[in-house]
Each structure stands twice: as structure tokens, then as C-alpha cells.
Amino acid sequence: MDINNLYGREEPVENSELFSTLFQNDSLKIESIRSWLKSPGEMYNQEKDEWVMLLEGSAELEINRRTFSLTRGDYCFIPKHTPHRVLSTSKNALWLGVFSS
Numbered sequence: 088m089d090i091n092n093l094y095g096r097e098e099p100v101e102n103s104e105l106f107s108t109l110f111q112n113d114s115l116k117i118e119s120i121r122s123w124l125k126s127p128g129e130m131y132n133q134e135k136d137e138w139v140m141l142l143e144g145s146a147e148l149e150i151n152r153r154t155f156s157l158t159r160g161d162y163c164f165i166p167k168h169t170p171h172r173v174l175s176t177s178k179n180a181l182w183l184g185v186f187s188s
Contacts, residue, residue: 120182135186144180
């Protein structure tokens with residue numbers, strides 16, 4: 088058994104995201120995501136349901152062509168095959184993403 092720390096990870100450079108898998112099995116994946124986006128990121132349309140929480144910072148999300156402003160502690164569920172992307176974030180925003188099939 089290993090003990091790790093969510094906050095002791097590398098910080099992203101401007102206009103990038105860093106993904107780290109914290110746990111994964113056949114039906115569940117938990118990721119930490121650090122982002123610093125000043126311009127929109129990649130558009131996703133995933134095969135899995137996604138629950139995401141913003142742990143630190145602020146962000147603008149586009150989900151199904153609607154824009155949402157998130158601050159620390161905000162979370163949402165994004166059903167599989169729902170187009171979404173991060174439009175922008177504060178420097179070193181930290182997310183927790185849970186993906187399930």
C-alpha cells in the first residue's frame with residue numbers, strides 16, 4: 088500500500104493540463120487534473136460518465152453548448168456522450184475527476 092498526496096504534484100504551464108490517474112479498476116477511474124487554460128481546451132465526447140469537482144481555483148466549462156462558471160467546491164455530473172470542454176481556468180486549478188462505465 089502506498090500513501091500519496093494530491094497536492095504534491097507538478098504544476099501545469101500556461102495553456103496546458105496535467106492528468107494523473109489516482110485509482111483505476113474495470114469500472115472506475117479517478118483522476119487528478121491540474122489546469123491553467125487561457126483559451127478553450129479540447130472538446131470531449133467520452134464513452135464513460137464523468138463526475139468532476141473543482142478543488143482549487145476557478146474555471147469556465149462548456150457542457151452541451153452551455154457555459155458554467157465554477158469556483159472551489161463546485162461539482163457536476165456529465166453523462167457519457169455529452170460534448171464538453173474547459174474554456175478557461177485560473178492558474179493551477181485542481182480538479183478531481185471520477186469516470187465510470
